[in-house]
Amino acid sequence: MRRRLFIFFFVALTALTGCMRRELEYGNASIFLRLNIRLNVEVNGQFVDLPEPEMMRVMFFDPDTYELITESYLPAGGGRVSLPPGRYKFIGYNFDTEATLLRNDRNYYSIEAYTNEVSQALKTSTLNAIRYAKSATSSKKTDTNGDSEDEEDSAWELALRKVQENPVIYEPDHLFVSHQDIEVFNVDGVQTIEAYAETIIETWKISVRIKNEQYMASARALLTGQIASNFIGLPKEEGKTDTDVTLMFDMTAGTDDEDNDVVVGQFNTFGKNPSVESRLWLTIIIKTVGGDTVEWHRDITDEFFTDEAIEDQTIEIVEEIIIDEPQPGNTGNGGFQPGVDDWNEENIPIDI
Structure with missing residues (x-):
């Protein structure tokens, strides 16, 4: 009997020392990211409406290390994103530009918009x-x-x-950018987060x-x-x-x-x-x-x-x-003077 009690307490002690406390973990939460994009810019005293972007790239960064955690691609009006509860630094921008490019996009503060030379x-x-x-x-x-x-x-x-x-560069396309700090909660249903984007150009x-x-x-x-x-x-x-x-x-x-x-x-x-x-x-x-x-x-x-x-x-x-x-x-050709030489016949032997 004494031997059995000894074995029982030994196993219990081993189990207790082999365990460590862990924070309670939750699954991903579902959020609806509503994107509000200001599409008009003022030129010569008049507001000009720019075309709505075809797609937005949304990026979520660690608020302490500023490193990219995850990203997604949404329509211009926004959409659903699945994220673990927590705090994030958020950047969103339109992903359909030809001249405007992005580099160094793995860090919140290093992501840079530019154009080619x-x-x-x-x-x-x-x-x-x-x-x-x-x-x-x-x-x-x-x-x-x-x-x-x-x-x-x-x-x-x-x-x-x-x-x-x-450097001599091409002019950039309009880039609509949204950036802010957000917090995702562990709640029932879908959390809605509002984000506002406007051009930096x-x-x-x-x-x-x-x-x-x-x-x-x-x-x-x-x-x-x-x-x-x-x-x-x-x-x-x-x-x-x-x-x-x-x-x-x-x-x-x-x-x-x-x-x-x-x-x-x-x-x-x-x-x-x-x-x-x-x-x-x-x-x-x-x-x-x-x-x-x-x-x-x-x-x-x-x-x-x-x-x-x-x-x-x-x-x-x-x-x-x-x-x-x-x-x-001398009216020219509108500044463009093309010329095409006559075709020359060429006989090329082909080995079969």
Whole structure:
């Protein structure tokens, strides 16, 4: 009997020492994430409705380590997500952009929206066009202006160096971002969480008056003093980087409010570089219907910071770009001159 009691107490003691206390665990909770996306942006004093995103990527991060825990893909209005109860840092953004890309997305504070640089060939051809514009302008000048010419030459050199040294990027697509701290509870039924998303991209409009716009076939612009990216885990202004880049975008012919002919472009940007040393040089390269190239160049920093420009995100330049009339019979091909050689017959032996 004593032997049996000894064995019983020995087994009980072993079982007690082999156990350790664990927190009570719950299964995943079901939440409905309702996404409210602000689709309108203000340009030139008017609100422009942007298309609704096709898909949203929603990401949940550890609030202590900021590392990604899980992610899902939902319609623009939101949907159901299954998560363990607990606290999370949440980021959601539209997953259907072509130009705007994301990198370093495994950490809440390192996830960064950016766009690709233009090809080296395109950048080189653009630099050559700017150099050509400088040499063509200089050849028409006399030495009567003295110091003012030296100042203008220095401005050209500074702008050329900016484009040469800094990345030239494509304009970004609008990226609708939502980020906030959330808590998932272990409750019966479905917990609803509201999230609000708005674009982190600015849309601006620039117009420059032009003479003989009917001879313009196409136009492309370069704008220095822009920033390269945005860390979307931070508020929009705090997330802006300070990497200085040049933005490339297309322009078209149009008219302004006073019915003047203009070359106009509406472009997207992550924002202006906040550095006081960062100037905004605008270079417009126009291809004419006669196949010629016309370049125009201007420092628009002062115009960029007027109260009217900031309020409407619109810049209007009254200085006129002049396109010379093409010579008779030289109407060209709209700036595009394709050519196809005759087919040559080739006899190629085939081993069977």
